[in-house]
Amino acid sequence: xxxxxxxxxxxxxxxxxxxxxxxxxxxxxxxxxxxxxxxxxxxxxxxxxxxxxxxxxxxxxxxxxxxxxxxxxxxxxxxxxxxxxxxxxxxxxxxxxxxxxxxx
Amino acid sequence: xxxxxxxxxxxxxxxxxxxxxxxxxxxxxxxxxxxxxxxxxxxxxxxxxxxxxxxxxxxxxxxxxxxxxxxxxxxxxxxxxxxxxxxxxxxxxxxxxxxxxxxx
DNA sequence: TTGGTGTATCAAAAAATTTTTATGTGAGGT
DNA sequence: ACCTCACATAAAAATTTTTTGATACACCAA
Numbered sequence: 001x002x003x004x005x006x007x008x009x010x011x012x013x014x015x016x017x018x019x020x021x022x023x024x025x026x027x028x029x030x031x032x033x034x035x036x037x038x039x040x041x042x043x044x045x046x047x048x049x050x051x052x053x054x055x056x057x058x059x060x061x062x063x064x065x066x067x068x069x070x071x072x073x074x075x076x077x078x079x080x081x082x083x084x085x086x087x088x089x090x091x092x093x094x095x096x097x098x099x100x101x102x103x104x
Numbered sequence: 105x106x107x108x109x110x111x112x113x114x115x116x117x118x119x120x121x122x123x124x125x126x127x128x129x130x131x132x133x134x135x136x137x138x139x140x141x142x143x144x145x146x147x148x149x150x151x152x153x154x155x156x157x158x159x160x161x162x163x164x165x166x167x168x169x170x171x172x173x174x175x176x177x178x179x180x181x182x183x184x185x186x187x188x189x190x191x192x193x194x195x196x197x198x199x200x201x202x203x204x205x206x207x208x
Numbered sequence: 209t210t211g212g213t214g215t216a217t218c219a220a221a222a223a224a225t226t227t228t229t230a231t232g233t234g235a236g237g238t
Numbered sequence: 239a240c241c242t243c244a245c246a247t248a249a250a251a252a253t254t255t256t257t258t259g260a261t262a263c264a265c266c267a268a
Binding site: 094 | 109137
């Protein structure tokens with residue numbers, strides 16, 4: 001249905017990096033502020049900022065500002081989109097026979 | 105449950121590249137041999153070989169040899185693993201309250 | 209206003225991925 | 239055996255991603 005490979009790829013980039021997987025694991029335990037995430041990660045402040053941007057762009061995570069702090073949490077809609085998309089991308093639409101394109 | 109971020113990341117690399125997404129789309133229509141895939145892609149023979157290796161390593165795709173041809177198809181078990189994993193990675197385990205780690 | 213804190217952004221460097229080119233290998237056919 | 243075909247692998251080049259360091263910006267407090 002969706003033919004925009006670029007944006008599909010962007011979604012899954014969320015899950016393709018160790019730091020981001022760690023962030024997601026922390027967010028599963030509820031909303032966290034950037035400083036809290038940073039405490040438990042092995043990267044610099046600007047590094048975290050970069051990864052959070054990737055996560056936001058994937059739609060898996062949302063953020064809110066409160067004063068000078070930024071809070072992040074998993075976005076259920078984004079998560080649902082991701083699950084549906086993996087499902088869609090890996091569902092075979094035929095009774096998967098052998099390919100006979102080369103054999104006579 | 106799984107704490108091996110590297111291997112989780114490897115799984116999702118399958119979905120992070122435009123060429124590989126195109127391959128998956130073709131495989132949804134059933135098993136295909138390498139030459140057939142190549143026909144419909146914008147990459148060289150060794151390029152396809154590289155991408156198929158990534159897909160195989162992710163567990164989403166399997167292959168079989170027949171004579172000098174190689175056939176690829178989507179692996180239902182790998183697909184199921186992927187869906188489950190996205191689900192797991194994005195499921196919040198608490199009644200997602202606001203984080204209060206910075207506010208007094 | 210000034211200064212400090214939390215985060216974002218930019219640019220450069222480093223690292224990883226992808227593409228390209230060349231070569232190697234194994235299966236068939238002659 | 240030899241040759242060819244389909245594909246894999248290796249090395250080099252090109253590109254993208256990630257990290258790092260510097261700076262900028264917004265907010266708050268004094």
